[in-house]
Amino acid sequence: MKEPLVLKFGKYKISLQTLVFLLGITGILLIGLSTFLPERAEEPAGSGVLETDARAYASELESRLQSILEQMEGVGQARVMVTLENGYQKVYAKSEKVNNDVLEDIRAEDERKTQEKQVTEQTYILIDGAGGEQPLVTAELEPQVKGVVVVCEGGDQPDVVGKVVDAVKVALDISSTRISVSKLTVK
Numbered sequence: 001m002k003e004p005l006v007l008k009f010g011k012y013k014i015s016l017q018t019l020v021f022l023l024g025i026t027g028i029l030l031i032g033l034s035t036f037l038p039e040r041a042e043e044p045a046g047s048g049v050l051e052t053d054a055r056a057y058a059s060e061l062e063s064r065l066q067s068i069l070e071q072m073e074g075v076g077q078a079r080v081m082v083t084l085e086n087g088y089q090k091v092y093a094k095s096e097k098v099n100n101d102v103l104e105d106i107r108a109e110d111e112r113k114t115q116e117k118q119v120t121e122q123t124y125i126l127i128d129g130a131g132g133e134q135p136l137v138t139a140e141l142e143p144q145v146k147g148v149v150v151v152c153e154g155g156d157q158p159d160v161v162g163k164v165v166d167a168v169k170v171a172l173d174i175s176s177t178r179i180s181v182s183k184l185t186v187k
Contacts, residue, residue, distance in 0.1 A: 054143045061082045072163060072164070074160040076152055076154050079152070082148050087143050090141075092125075093125040093138045094122050094123065099119045099120075099121075101116070101117040102114065145174050148168050148179050149182075150181045
């Protein structure tokens with residue numbers, strides 16, 4: 001009969017079978033204990049930065065619009081709020097492979113059955129980056145403006161409202177249905 005393999009740790013001796021058993025029990029206990037740990041939400045790398053950048057972008061638009069609107073005749077003091085449809089978006093380089101399969105089944109002289117199948121496979125082009133391989137970014141799109149609210153002293157005069165809507169429409173390239181202008185009450 002074969003003697004079990006014995007490992008020495010200083011003055012202690014332990015058989016290999018006992019060591020494997022203890023490591024297995026320890027692993028099971030750790031898995032069981034992991035259910036009591038709080039879960040962490042996984043965020044894509046850099047998403048917090050892009051979200052902060054989008055807020056800064058909206059804030060910058062608001063201050064620039066407010067500055068230009070307050071210089072227009074009849075507008076007076078103004079407050080501007082810009083809402084965004086989305087944040088910054090990255091466009092990644094992809095390679096695309098298209099396979100066309102045509103299957104033709106001829107059963108008789110005048111009876112044919114044709115099946116076509118197209119399979120498209122897209123993969124992102126990866127480059128070596130600081131943190132390993134990363135997708136190649138070809139463009140970064142600015143956030144799209146969802147709507148603009150302007151509250152100004154001249155917001156009750158139709159001609160001023162028209163000028164404000166036109167200015168915001170041209171500055172942000174959005175439709176007038178996404179712009180609201182109201183009178184500012186100064187306290």
